[in-house]
Amino acid sequence: MSEDNNEIKEKRVLVLPGELVGNKSMKIGNGAYYVGNDIYSYYMGIKSIKNNYVNVIPLKSKYFPNVGDIVIGTISEVANSNWMVDINSIYPAFLHVNDVPWKIGKKELTEFLKMGDLVLAEVSHVDETKHITISMTKMGKVEKKKIESGITITIPASKVPRVIGKSGSMISMIKEYLNCRIIVGNNGVIWIDGKNIDEISEAIHIIEIIDSQAQRNGLTDTIKNILNNWKEQKMVKKNE
Amino acid sequence: MSSDGAINVPKLINEDGKRIDGRGLEELRKIRMEVGILKRADGSSYVEWGENKIIAAVYGPREAKPKHMQNSLKAIVQCRYSMAPFSVDERKRPGSDRRSVEISKVLSEAFESVLILEQYPRATIDIYVEVLQANAGTRCAAIVAGSLALADAGVPMKDLITACAVGKIDGKIALDLRKEEDNFGMADLPFAFVPSTSQIALLQMDGHMTEEEFKYSIDLAKKGAMQVYEMQKEALKSKYKTDDIETENV
C-alpha cells in the first residue's frame, strides 16, 4: 500500500487483461501469466514490478481470507453441528460447534447463534479446495464474540489498510476524535459502537470518504481536517 | 434471414457501393461503451452499437447454488442473454425463448474459453446480458459488453473477448449487418475472437456462402473485431485513469 508522505510517487500504470506486462527475463508474481516468452496480465489493475517479479494488483477484487485474519460475519445457515457464516468473500465460512465460546451440549444451535447474528471471529483454516473455517475460541489480541450492539458497514477489503493507517494511525485518530469503539475486520466489515448517534454517523461518513479517496495522497491530513471541522461545529452547537 | 424467391427485397447496396445507412461494405456502425454503470453488480457495462442498446452485469465469483450445480474442481460459467419486451419491433413476451437459450449457451462457452476457472472451485461466474433495444448483431454486442463487465468485476481472464458479425448482402460480403440487412441478406455470421491468442471463441453462420466467401468473411470479421477491441480497451482505461494512474499505449 502506498505510504502517506511527501515523496514524489512513481506513476502507477494501469493494465488490462491480456496486456503484455513483461518478458522472459522476469518472473511471474500474482495476477500475471506466461505465454511463451512473454508475460501477460490477468486483470484490469496496476502493474507492479518488485525484485524482478511482475505483479498485477487488480483494481477490484473479492476478499479471500488468510489464516489469522480477523473477520466480522453474519450467520447465513444453521446446520446440525455447525453454522455457515457470510464473511463477505466468495465462499461462506464454516463455524463448528467446538469452535465457539459456549458449551452447546444438547441445546439447539439457534439458542446461541441464529440467522442474521453477527460474529467477530478469526480465520483458522483454508484448504486447497478453498473451504474456509473460522473460529471464535482462538486466543489473540481481539476477543472473539457475538456482536450485540453497535452497527457495521462494509467497504472493499483492499481498502482496509487505508482505514487502519500506518501502524494504526488513521483508525486511532478516528476513534479518539469520535469517542467510538471501532473494530476493522480484514474482510472489509467494520464494526462501530459509541454512545452518540452523531459520532457514529460521522465515523460512517469518514470511512466512506477513505473508501472513495483511498488512492489519493495526503489522506490522513484530509481526514484530520474533516475531524477538526466536525469537532469545531460540535462546539459551536453546544454553545448555542 | 432472407427467403429465397422473396418478392420486394429492397436493394441493400446502391450504385455508389453505399449501404442503406450510408456505410461502406467494411464499415462498422457507431459504437459507444461505458463501464461500471450499475451499483449492485460486481462489474457492469453498457454498449450502444448502432441502434443496439445492451447492458451487461457480472456477479462473481460466488458460491454456486444449488449445491448440485457445483463443480468441485473449478468455477462454472453461466451467461443469461435476455431481451426486454420493448427491445424489438413486435413486443416480445417476457420470459425465456429458444433463441435466447441457444444464445445464452454459446455466449457462456465463449466466455469460458478465456476465464481462469480452476482458481475458484465450487463457484459460479454469472454474466447477465439484457438487450434493451435490438437492431441485429446483439449477440456480438453481448460478448463485448460481457467482456467489459468481467474486466470491471476483477474476474481474472486471459484476455478480453471481442466480437463482430459479417454477412452477405446483394451478393457482397459486408461487415456488421443492421436489422434490414440481416432480414433481407443472404448470410449472417456472428464471430467472437480472443486477440492475444487469435482463438475463435464464438462462430455461427446461417445462409449461403462459398468457401471463398467464408474465408473472406472470417478475415473481415477479424478486422472489424480488432477495431472493437481497441474501443473496449479505451472504455476501460478512460473509466479508471486518474491523476496518478496512467496507461501505456499498447
Add this chain to the structure above:
Amino acid sequence: MREEIIDSMVKEKIINFAKKGMRIDNRKLNEYRNIDLLTNIITNADGSAQISLGDTSLIAGIKMEPAVPFPDTPNAGILTTNVELTPMASPMFEGGPPSPEAVEIARVVDRGIRESKMVNTEKLAIVPGEKVWMVYIDIHVLDYDGNLFDASFLASVAALMTTKIPYKKFNMQFSGSDTLPIDHLPVESTYVKIGDFISVDPTLEEETIADARLTVGVDENGDIRAMQKGGRGSFKTEELYNILEINKNIHQSLREKVKQACGVQ
C-alpha cells in the same frame, strides 16, 4: 426470489438514527433520494423512460398494438403491466416466471394508473367492438436498492406521457395528435414503518427490516386513487392518517419531476 440476509442489528441501528430524525444515508424521514428521470430512451418502443431513484434504476417501455377488446368493454383500449426483476439487478433475483414480488409491484403500478383514469381508454378504440389499442407497460429493473414501487410508477407515468401511438406502423390514418389521451397525472409514494417511525422512499436495507409498508397513489387533486399495504406487520389508524398528511407535501413535487422530464408545464 431469495431472501436477503440482513444482520440482526440493522433494525436497531435504523431506529436509533430515526430517533434523531436521521437516516443512514443522511436523508430526513420524509425526504426522497435523488431522482433522475429521462424519457424517449428506447426508440424501438412507442414510449419509454429511464429512472434512477438513489441507486435503484429501471426502464419502463411502452409498446402498443391493435387487439381484440374484452367483451364487457368493447370500446375501451387495454392496459397491461409487467415487471421483470432481472437477475442483474440483485443477487436475490432469479430468472424465471414472475415472483410474487414482481407481480405485486406490477399490479400496484397498474392500479394507480388505471384507477386514476390517467389514460382515457374509451378513446383508444380503433374499430369499436372489434379492434382497440393494447398498451403494454413493461418495467425492466436494472439495479435494486429499494422502492421499486415508486421507481416503476414514476417511470411508467413518464413513459405514457411521452408515448406516440404507432399509427403509421399499423397503416392507420390519424388526424390531430398521436399522443395518448391523458386525463390525469397520478403519482405513487411508498412509506415504511420501522418501529414507531415512518420514512418515505425506503432503501433496500430499510425495506427489508421494515415492519410494514404502504404505497399511496394520489391524483393531481390529492384524491386517493390506489393504496397497497405490504409487510407482515401492521399500521395503527393514526399512523395511516399521518402518512396521508405527510404525503400532501410530497406528491406535488414528485408530479413536478415527472412533468419536467416530459417537457410539460
